[in-house]
Structures are given as C-alpha cells and as structure tokens.
Amino acid sequence: MPSRPVREAINAILLLLPALLILIAFRIIPILLSVRMSLYDWGMAGPRSFVGLGNYLEVLKDPMFYKSLLNTGWYIIFEVPVTIFFSLFIALLLNQRIRGLSVYRTIYYLPVVTSIVAVSVVWKWLLHPERGVFNYFLSLADITGIRWLQDPRGIFQLILGSHGNNLPYALRGPSIALISLVLMGIWKALGYNIVLFLAGLQNIPKTYYEAARIDGASRFKTFWKITWPLLSPTTYYVLIMSSIAAFETFAQVWIMTGPPPGGPLGTTKVVMYYFYENAFELWRLGYGAAIAFIAFLIILCLTILQRLVLEKKVHYG
Structure with a gap:
C-alpha cells in the first residue's frame, strides 16, 4: 500500500488531470502546431515547402507590420490609462453608501457581458457621420463634420x-478613426475593471480610515497614503490584463472600420487584424502564424517588463 505522501500526490494529479488535458489539447498543442506552421510556406492549396525562419524575416522587413504595431501601441497608450483612471474613479464612488448601489453596479457591468459584435455594430451607428448620436449632440454646440471612423x-x-x-x-x-475605437474599448472594459477595483477597496481594513480621520488627514491624503498603496496589487493586475486585452484588439476593427477593415488608409489596422488578413483572407497561413508568434513574444516581453518595473512598487501587506 502506498504511503500517505504518495497517495496525496496521486490524488492531486488525478484532480489536476482534467484541467491539464484541456490545457494541453486547446493551448499547448495549437501553439506548437502554429510554431511548426510558421516555418513553412503554408497555403490552402499546393505543396508546403519548408522555409525555416523565412516567414519571420519577411515579417520583420514588412513596413505594414510595423505600421500595425504602431497602431496597436497608440491604442494601448490611449485606452489602458484612461480605462484604469475612470474605472478607479467610478469604483471609489460606488464604494460609498449610496441608494441603489447594486443597480449601478449592474449597469456598469452590462457592457462586459454584451457581445463584442453587438457592441461594435451599435457603436458604428452611434459614430455615423450623418445619422450618429455623437454628431447630433456635437451639432448642438455648432461642432459639425466629424467623420469618426473615416x-x-x-x-x-x-x-x-x-x-x-x-x-x-x-x-x-493615432487617427480619429483609431480614437473612435479607443472610446468604444474604454466603455467596454470599464465594468470589469470597476468590479476588480471594488473588490480591492472592500478588502482594505476600515480601521486604517478611522485612524486617518482621527489624525485629521484630508480625503486626498487618505487616498494617496492609504487607498492607493493598498490598491497597488489590484492596479498591477488590471494594468497587465488591460494591456494584453488591448494588444489583442480585433473584432471592433473588423466590424466598425472599412471597407476594407483596418481603414482608412490602414490607420486602424492593428497587429491582430493584420494577422487575420494574412492568414484567413490572403490564405498565407505560414506567414500569419509567424505574425501571431511574434505578437505572442511581444506580449510576453511587455508583461515581463511591467513585472520588473512595477512589482517592487506593489504593496501586498
């Protein structure tokens, strides 16, 4: 009969096995197949020829790849900080004792559970240059002629x-068209981040605030010395996840821009759409796989960089 540590190890393996099998089947194997595909001149028809790092070298020489990378960078720079700021601001408001709090929380979370396709279609109409709601309200202030997505x-x-x-x-x-996508991205991401910040705020012991009031600290000083440091783990997580999500932006570009998508003049063509365009419109599957793997490496490097720079500033105590 196996000893107790061995039995516990076997039980742990059996408990983890279903999740591991799913991870291997739907994550690890597709990644390995994608890496293999990126080493071939792989199309929908005809023979597949091994090109080694040829696809990667072609991507690194492709001006449109760098343009899509720049567009993605602008999207992240303008979307992520604004989303975090407003998410935290609204979470601070919702953390107060106000009537109908659960209703407000539900309203802010609705965009998160709404289909990105449906949201993109609605925002495309809201930003319509002639019949859109945005331009209607701007026209009341004598601001006309904004062609948001064009x-x-x-x-x-x-x-x-x-x-x-x-x-x-x-x-x-960033182009006006890309800023239009940023506005939609901010609105879509707010609810999820608000929930995370609310959870972080509610985990801060109330005794800290009571001590601050006794010491006569102002609201700003209380926020800066107590709330902000103790929210740093939540902010750190939100920053990393928001950056990754922004880098993976695709659906709104495909639905809201164009024709062709990524327009006008390629100013909204982000990396994920450029991958899709090459892999599933031009059927250059090997080249598209190389773009996807390079994008994965960029995300990995950005995440590691954020960890190295910010982790020392995170207070877990």
Whole structure:
C-alpha cells in the first residue's frame, strides 16, 4: 500500500488531470502546431515547402507590420490609462453608501457581458457621420463634420494644423478613426475593471480610515497614503490584463472600420487584424502564424517588463 505522501500526490494529479488535458489539447498543442506552421510556406492549396525562419524575416522587413504595431501601441497608450483612471474613479464612488448601489453596479457591468459584435455594430451607428448620436449632440454646440471612423488624420497632425501634414506617420499620433475605437474599448472594459477595483477597496481594513480621520488627514491624503498603496496589487493586475486585452484588439476593427477593415488608409489596422488578413483572407497561413508568434513574444516581453518595473512598487501587506 502506498504511503500517505504518495497517495496525496496521486490524488492531486488525478484532480489536476482534467484541467491539464484541456490545457494541453486547446493551448499547448495549437501553439506548437502554429510554431511548426510558421516555418513553412503554408497555403490552402499546393505543396508546403519548408522555409525555416523565412516567414519571420519577411515579417520583420514588412513596413505594414510595423505600421500595425504602431497602431496597436497608440491604442494601448490611449485606452489602458484612461480605462484604469475612470474605472478607479467610478469604483471609489460606488464604494460609498449610496441608494441603489447594486443597480449601478449592474449597469456598469452590462457592457462586459454584451457581445463584442453587438457592441461594435451599435457603436458604428452611434459614430455615423450623418445619422450618429455623437454628431447630433456635437451639432448642438455648432461642432459639425466629424467623420469618426473615416478620418485618417492623426490627432497631433490636427493640433499642429498645416504644419502637421509634414510630420512622418509615426509622429502624427493615432487617427480619429483609431480614437473612435479607443472610446468604444474604454466603455467596454470599464465594468470589469470597476468590479476588480471594488473588490480591492472592500478588502482594505476600515480601521486604517478611522485612524486617518482621527489624525485629521484630508480625503486626498487618505487616498494617496492609504487607498492607493493598498490598491497597488489590484492596479498591477488590471494594468497587465488591460494591456494584453488591448494588444489583442480585433473584432471592433473588423466590424466598425472599412471597407476594407483596418481603414482608412490602414490607420486602424492593428497587429491582430493584420494577422487575420494574412492568414484567413490572403490564405498565407505560414506567414500569419509567424505574425501571431511574434505578437505572442511581444506580449510576453511587455508583461515581463511591467513585472520588473512595477512589482517592487506593489504593496501586498
């Protein structure tokens, strides 16, 4: 009869086995097959020829890949910090003793459980240049002519006026069309982050706030010295997950922009859509797999960098 430690190890393996099998079948094996595919000139028809790192070298020489990477970077820079700021602000409001609190929490969480396809279609109509709600309210303030999803001009280009037309693409900033996608992304992501921040706020002992009130600390000082440090683990998690989710943006680009998607002039073509375009529209499966694996490596490097830079500033106590 096996000893007790051996029996416990066997029981642990049996308990983990279903999850491990699912992980291997639906994560590990597809990743390995994708890496293998990226080493071939792999199309829908015809022979498949081994090209080694040829697809990766072609991706790294492709100007459109760098353009899509820049667009993705602009999306992350403008979407993630704003989402975190408003999520925390609303969570602080909802953490108060107010009437109908559960109703407000439900309302803010509704976008999270709504289909991204349905949300994208609704926002496409909201941003319609002639019949959209956004432009209707702006017209009341004599602001007209904004073509949200059709305007390729960068925001820095617009700020500088005629001088901005001479800026290189990388310095023009995100296009108006990309900012439109950012607005939708912020609205969609708020609810999930609010729930996380609320959970973090409710885990802070009330005795800390009572001591701060006795010491005569202002609300801002209480937030800065107590709430913000003790929320750092939650903020750290939200930052990493929001950055990954923003990097993987695809559906709203495919539904809301174009034709063709990724327009106007490629200013909303992000990395995930560029992968889809090559793999499933041009049927360059090997090339698309190389793009996907490079994107995976970029996400991994960004996550490790965030961990190295921010983890020392996270207070778990």
